[in-house]
Amino acid sequence: FWLKASQAVSCSAPGMASRAKALWRALRKRLGYRSDEDEKHKTVSEQALIVRVIRGIDLKNMELCGKQDPYCVVSLGEVEARTAVVSKGGENPQWTEEGGTVEVGYDPAAELLHIRLFDSDKYAEDDFIGEVCIRTHVLVNEYLAKGQELQKQLQVYRRGTKPKGKLEVRLRKRGIVQDKPTQPSWKLLEATPVKIHKNEMTGAVHAIQEGDALAFFLTYHVGLHEISEIFQETWNEGKNGMHPETFQDNARGQVIRGALSGLHKSLYMDVYNGPSMFRTTSQFLCSASDFLNLIHGGVRDKRRRVYTYSLVDDGMFFSETGVALTKDNASKHAIHADGAMKVRYAGTFRVCKKKDGQAVLVIDNDSGTYKPKAEHQNLLSALLERNLFGLEVLTLNVVDEQPPHTLQWVGPNEKKSSEDAVYAGKWDWLAED
Secondary structure, eight states: OHHHHHHHHHTSSTTHHHHHHHHHHHHHHHTTOOOHHHHHTHHHHTOEEEEEEEEEESOOOOOSSSOOOEEEEEEETTEEEEOOOOTTOTTSOBOOTTTTEEEEEOOTTOOEEEEEEEEOOSSSOOEEEEEEEEEHHHIIIIITTTSOOEEEEEEEEETTTEEEEEEEEEEEEESOOOOSOOOTTTSOSBOEEEEEEEEHHHHHHHHHHHTOOOOOEEEEEEOOSSHHHHHTTOOEEGGGSSOGGGGOSSHHHHHHHHHHHHHHHHHSOOOOSSTTTTSEEEEEEOSHHHHHHHTGGGEETTEEOOEEEEEETTEEEEEEOOSSHHHHHHTOHHHHTTTOSEESEEEEEEEEEOTTSOEEEEEEOOOTTTOOOGGGHHHHHHHHHHHSTTOOEEEEOTTSOOOGGGGGSBOOOOOTTOTTOSSOOSOOOBOOO
C-alpha cells in the first residue's frame, strides 16, 4: 500500500516527487528499514557530539512575574537539537538525564557548537535568555582527545558580550577521530564574544573631514577571556600619564571623567531594534582569521588603517583612529576605557603584511593618557594569543626604535610628514603594491 501510494504521488505535479521520496525514506527509517543511501551516510551519522545539559545557574529571568520555562537549542553547523522544557525552572533550572541529553551529528567544517537558551511561551514568541559558544575543534581534539567526558560550567552571554549566568554541561563524542591532540590547557574552550556598534553620523563627519568614502564609525568590544587571570595585579594608571588632572580625585576630575564616560556610552550604546535596529551586532570569534575578518584585515577603502584600543577587565574596546580631529577625539583611550582611572593596557595596533604574505598584528603602548609600561607587553601577547590562537602578534614599545626587519613589512601610512597619512604615528611601513 505504502509503495503504491509513494509511486502515485511521485507521478503527480512537478516538485512532488522529491517530497514523496523524502516522506518514503522517513517512513522506512521509522519502521527500521535501511536503504543503500542510509548505508552510504552511516559513517557520518555515527559521528556525533552528545550534549548533556545539567543545570542553569543565575540565568536572566525573562518573566515579569512568576518563573520562566527554560529549554536549550543545541546546534552544530546546520544540525540542531532541542532539550526538554523545564517547567517553572526559573533562573536555576535543572534538566533530567533524559530531558537534558541531545546529540548533534558531527561536521568537521563547523567551528562552533552553540547552545542557546530560551523561555518557552504558550501565547508569544519564545524569549531569548542567553547563549554559550564552544570551539568545536578544541573540544574534540583536546578536551575529548582520549574519549573522556568533560563536565564544565560555561559562561552564558546575553546581548553579545554581556555575561549573565552559567550553564553546566557534560560533553562527550561518539565515533569522531581527532586530529593531533595538544594540551587542553593551552587553548580556550569557549569562543570569544564580540560586539560591533555602527555610528552613522559620527562616521559621516569623519568622512567629510578626511575626504574618505562614506562609512560607519565602528566601535568594537571584544570580550577577551582571562584578562584578570593573566594580568593579575598589573595596572597602568591615568594619574601617571600626560593628563593627571583628568584622574584627580576631586570635583574637576569627576566632571571630566563623567564626560568621557558619556562619550563612551554614546559610541558603544546597544541598539537592537527601532529605526537603527542594525546598529549593534554581535558574534563569536573562534580563531585568528575570525578576528582579521572582523576588521577586514585592517583595510578600509583600500587603505590600511590604525586602531586605538584600551584593555580593561570587561574586554578590549577599540576603533579606527585617524588624522582628522573629530576621529582622533572619538578614538581617545580614555573614551574607550569609559573614563576609567586605570587600564590593563592601551595603545594602537595595525595589521601588517610580511614578505611571505603572512598577516601580523603589530600592537604597541602608544597611549599618552595611561602610559603603559613596556615590561607588561608579554602579558598582552599572552592574552591575545590565548584568545585568538593562530594570530601572530608583535608588540612594540613606543619609546624604542623600530626593529629593522619590520621596515620591509607592508603597513599603513603613519608618517607625520605625509599628507596621505592615515595616522600621525611613529612606525614606518612599506606601501601596498
